[in-house]
Each structure stands twice: as structure tokens, then as C-alpha cells.
Amino acid sequence: MRKAWRRSRPEEPEARPSLTDAAGDLTAEAVRSLALGDTATFETLVARLTGRPDSPEDDGARWRLAADRCLATRLRRAVTAAWERGWQPADVVRYTSRRRTSRHARLMTDAIAGELRAYSAATVDDQWHEQLAVLAAEVWWEDDDEHPELWCEREGVERAVYVASALELVDLLENLPRLPSLGPPPGTSTSTGAPDSERPTTRDVDQRILGRVRALLAKAESTEFPEEAEALSARAQELMARHSIDNAVLAAETGDTGGPAGRRIPVDNPYDAPKAVLLTVVADANRCRAVWHRELGFSTVLGFPTDLAAVEMLFTSLLVQATSAMVNAGPRRDARGRSRTRSFRHAFLNAYAARIGERLREAAHRAAAGAGGKDLLPVLAARDRAVDEAVDTMFPNLAKGRAGSVSNYEGWVAGRAAADLASLNGRLEVTGAFRRF
Numbered sequence: 001m002r003k004a005w006r007r008s009r010p011e012e013p014e015a016r017p018s019l020t021d022a023a024g025d026l027t028a029e030a031v032r033s034l035a036l037g038d039t040a041t042f043e044t045l046v047a048r049l050t051g052r053p054d055s056p057e058d059d060g061a062r063w064r065l066a067a068d069r070c071l072a073t074r075l076r077r078a079v080t081a082a083w084e085r086g087w088q089p090a091d092v093v094r095y096t097s098r099r100r101t102s103r104h105a106r107l108m109t110d111a112i113a114g115e116l117r118a119y120s121a122a123t124v125d126d127q128w129h130e131q132l133a134v135l136a137a138e139v140w141w142e143d144d145d146e147h148p149e150l151w152c153e154r155e156g157v158e159r160a161v162y163v164a165s166a167l168e169l170v171d172l173l174e175n176l177p178r179l180p181s182l183g184p185p186p187g188t189s190t191s192t193g194a195p196d197s198e199r200p201t202t203r204d205v206d207q208r209i210l211g212r213v214r215a216l217l218a219k220a221e222s223t224e225f226p227e228e229a230e231a232l233s234a235r236a237q238e239l240m241a242r243h244s245i246d247n248a249v250l251a252a253e254t255g256d257t258g259g260p261a262g263r264r265i266p267v268d269n270p271y272d273a274p275k276a277v278l279l280t281v282v283a284d285a286n287r288c289r290a291v292w293h294r295e296l297g298f299s300t301v302l303g304f305p306t307d308l309a310a311v312e313m314l315f316t317s318l319l320v321q322a323t324s325a326m327v328n329a330g331p332r333r334d335a336r337g338r339s340r341t342r343s344f345r346h347a348f349l350n351a352y353a354a355r356i357g358e359r360l361r362e363a364a365h366r367a368a369a370g371a372g373g374k375d376l377l378p379v380l381a382a383r384d385r386a387v388d389e390a391v392d393t394m395f396p397n398l399a400k401g402r403a404g405s406v407s408n409y410e411g412w413v414a415g416r417a418a419a420d421l422a423s424l425n426g427r428l429e430v431t432g433a434f435r436r437f
Contacts, residue, residue: 078170
């Protein structure tokens, strides 16, 4: 471990570095010890950054201020580097929760809010603004120098917890893998001028209907009558597909040159593999493609914006319905009393995803046939090619895998039955809203 103070040559008086330099050296050493898995050294360095400096002559308050500023600067630079690697605010906070704790995620949210404060709002993409609103990422403190103390008060922890958490976030951020960029990073102008009020855009359509769709999905998720959900399901997916077709035709007629976009959707444990399969079949049915990053806990979904919104909302709704049906089925045990709950639920979700995929494809085919059949093929084929090309560009070395096997027949049967009763009512209100505007 490097010393915080440097020694001069014997014939000269000892030269002591500034508190800022000393704090910087200790911070760098602490991050390095984390990377090496040296817990003992890390805890020692956290204690030194938390408490008094090496020399009793130095004022403790000045040392804490220097250490806090050093930590804040290192953390802010690491956040900026995350944007350069293709990460977005929601990705970073979600990954932090997965790898660390919810407390770390709250500190990360504050760090993101502080870093993004440096950019003009006009140079931050709309999708980022939406994510920041969902995360409630805002600068709630008045003075940056006061943030560590205020954060500790809010969390009810000692200063050492803040120091350790900040260092752990730096280590996490500086080791993030590079991701394909899904949009312009902050600091890049996104202004395209005043929009033509008579020309509906994909984003405008999405925003107008989003509230209605969410309310509709909430109703579908809470209904106690499976028959009601079953009656709505087939027609609803047909309308979802028809809305996608309407949007494709509108884009072709108006010469809209907008291409595919992307979203990252969380796929969490437990049973992440069948959940990823469910997202894949929902994406495929809505003319999108999903790429699962298992180690990161999310899938990247590529497609046209209206379709992406439908995929995200429908996947969320179906997952809620599947989880509710799976939990209501209760635990399972074999003849010897051993628990088979995990294998039952794994098979349940795999079967659920498979059957949902069948229903979605059937409804999509009916919608295409009813909307013009062969006359629409060139338009839809062009959009499919655009999405496939976007996938090939972003993931040139993509490897396709197969879903895992299942070993619980009872769970498979129960999962298919639940899928038959699931509401696919993801765009029923979408289509109606689209046509009203």
C-alpha cells in the first residue's frame, strides 16, 4: 500500500502533500484494494478516510471536507464514464441494486442527479428525462459539500458507511462493460426544431396514450374473473398488431425516415431464463427483437418506438399475471415430502411463455390479414429488415441459445392453462386512442 505522505531526501525538511493529494492517494488505494478483493486493506483505508488524518496537527473538519470532495469528484467522473460506455441512468441504478444494495442505489441516484446537473436540459435526451423522473433523481441538497452529512442523516448511518458506499460505487462504475449506445449521451444537442403540429410523430402518439394503457393494464392484472380476461385476450392482441400496422403505413405515407430505437427492460431473478423467453416472444409478436444480457439482469429490445412501448407494457402485465397465477397455485411436494416448488414454477413460466407466444402470433397473423394482407407485406417486411439490421449492427457477435429443459409436467400444464386465461389487452386502448387523434 502506498503511503499517503511522501518523504523528502534526508538532508531536506520533510515535505507534506496537501490534504487533497493525500485524500486522492487514499481513495485510489481503496478502490484498488476493492478490485483485488483485499477486504482488510479496504476497511483500513475507509477508516482513514472517515476519521482524522495522519497528522494530529491537521484539523479534522478540513480533512473530512478534502476526503468528501475527492470521493465526489471520483464518483462523478465514474458516472460520466458510464455514459461513454453506453449505459443510461435506469440501467446504472438497476445494476447497482442487483450487485450491491438499495442504499447503494440511492447514493448512485444522487450521484447521477449531481452529474447531469452539468448539462443543459436541451442536450439531454427525452428518454433520459423520463428515466430521471421515474428514479426521482434530483438534487435535493443545496451545497455539494453538505451532501455526505445530509445523506448520512437521511439514511440513518455513520460517515464510514457513506465513505465505503461511495468507494464501492466507484469500483462498480469503473468496471462496467461497454454496451451498444441506444441514444445520444448527455451534452449532445437533441433539438430538431419546432415540430409540425399537423404531422403526428411516434413519440407524440406514445405519450398521449400511455396513461390510458397503464390504467387498462392495471385493470387486467387485478381482475378476479379469468373468463373476462380470456374473452378480451385474442381481440386485444389483434388490435395491438393493427396499431403497429397503422403506424407503419403512416410512416410510409408521410416519408417518416425514423428508424428502430431501443430499450433495456429488466429481467430479474428468480426464474430469469423463462422470464427472458416471455419477453422474447412478446417482442417477436410485436415486430421487435430482444437480446438477453443474463449477467447484467436485463434485455435490450430493439424495434420501432410504438412497438417498443407496447412490448414493455404487455411484458410487464403478463409477468404480473403469470406471477399471480403461479403463487396462487401454491407450493408443491413429491410423494416423499420433498419440495418441488422450484421445478414446478420453472416449468410453469416456461409453459406460460410458450403458450403466450402461440397466442400472440395467431392474433398478429389475423390482424395482418384483416388489415390488407399481401398489400402490406412490403411495408412490414421493410420494417422487419430495419430491425434485424439494427440488431446485427449492435450485436455483431450475437449467440443464439435454447431455452432450458423442464422436469415438472404438472407445472407445464398449469402454465399453459394460465396463459390461456391471461389478458393480452396491451393495446386495446392504444388503437382507439391512436385513431381518435
